[in-house]
Amino acid sequence: AQTVTQSxxxxxxxxxxxxxxxxxxxxxxxxxYLFWYxxxxxxxxxxxxxxxxxxxxxxxxxxxxxxFQKAAKSFSLKxxxxxxxxxxxxxxxxxxxxxxxxxxxxxxxxxxxxTINP
Amino acid sequence: xxxxxxTPKYLVTQMGNDKSIKCEQNLGHDTMYWYKQDSKKxxxxxxxxxxxxxIINETVPNRFSPKSPDKAHLNLHINSLELGxxxxxxxxxxxxRGKLFFGSGTQLSVL
Numbered sequence: 001a002q003t004v005t006q007s008x009x010x011x012x013x014x015x016x017x018x019x020x021x022x023x024x025x026x027x028x029x030x031x032x033y034l035f036w037y038x039x040x041x042x043x044x045x046x047x048x049x050x051x052x053x054x055x056x057x058x059x060x061x062x063x064x065x066x067x068f069q070k071a072a073k074s075f076s077l078k079x080x081x082x083x084x085x086x087x088x089x090x091x092x093x094x095x096x097x098x099x100x101x102x103x104x105x106x107x108x109x110x111x112x113x114x115t116i117n118p
Numbered sequence: 119x120x121x122x123x124x125t126p127k128y129l130v131t132q133m134g135n136d137k138s139i140k141c142e143q144n145l146g147h148d149t150m151y152w153y154k155q156d157s158k159k160x161x162x163x164x165x166x167x168x169x170x171x172x173i174i175n176e177t178v179p180n181r182f183s184p185k186s187p188d189k190a191h192l193n194l195h196i197n198s199l200e201l202g203x204x205x206x207x208x209x210x211x212x213x214x215r216g217k218l219f220f221g222s223g224t225q226l227s228v229l
Contacts, residue, residue, distance in 0.1 A: 033216045039159075045208065045220035089159060095216040103173050105151075106216055108161040 023092030124221035141209030
């Protein structure tokens with residue numbers, strides 16, 4: 001079974017700083033997907049970024065980028081120029097590739113509570 | 119228009135009662151899910167449906183029964199509620215692997 005570990009329960013930075021959230025995972029699969037989801041105080045889960053394991057290039061979405069290290073099974077999220085609206089719980093998640101797309105499920109880490117201070 | 123809407127947002131009830139949570143998506147997605155988030159914020163899949171067919175049933179007590187009347191709707195009925203069922207329940211839909219659109223959650227409190 002796959003597991004996802006986020007070792008930082010809480011982090012806090014000043015506005016405009018850069019912050020990196022850590023995530024490691026355990027799998028015997030070779031082909032899979034990794035994700036970062038954000039859950040702001042409004043409670044709704046929002047996809048931040050998606051990485052396909054077969055792609056060596058790290059995914060980026062505006063101020064959000066990842067450092068994907070497949071051999072180390074590490075998938076960290078970097079938020080540049082952090083903003084007050086980035087305050088949220090951040091969840092790392094894993095999904096097997098699998099032959100049947102609809103039968104795959106997201107496995108989440110425990111989450112990191114990120115606070116951006118003014 | 120809300121993409122994935124679930125009702126109610128809050129549900130407070132007594133132990134032993136039966137309750138339902140409704141979910142609707144207007145994104146045209148084929149796959150819908152129920153996830154449970156416990157008090158420590160841990161998220162775990164409960165069920166997934168694809169075009170009204172149950173695909174994933176993740177060792178959930180059979181007091182929980184999902185029902186999908188059509189591919190845009192996935193409801194969750196819970197019988198004989200227990201204290202341990204208190205959690206936030208999220209509905210979600212997807213068309214692309216792992217790219218889920220979540221509802222805003224239903225906070226269930228069992229007293």
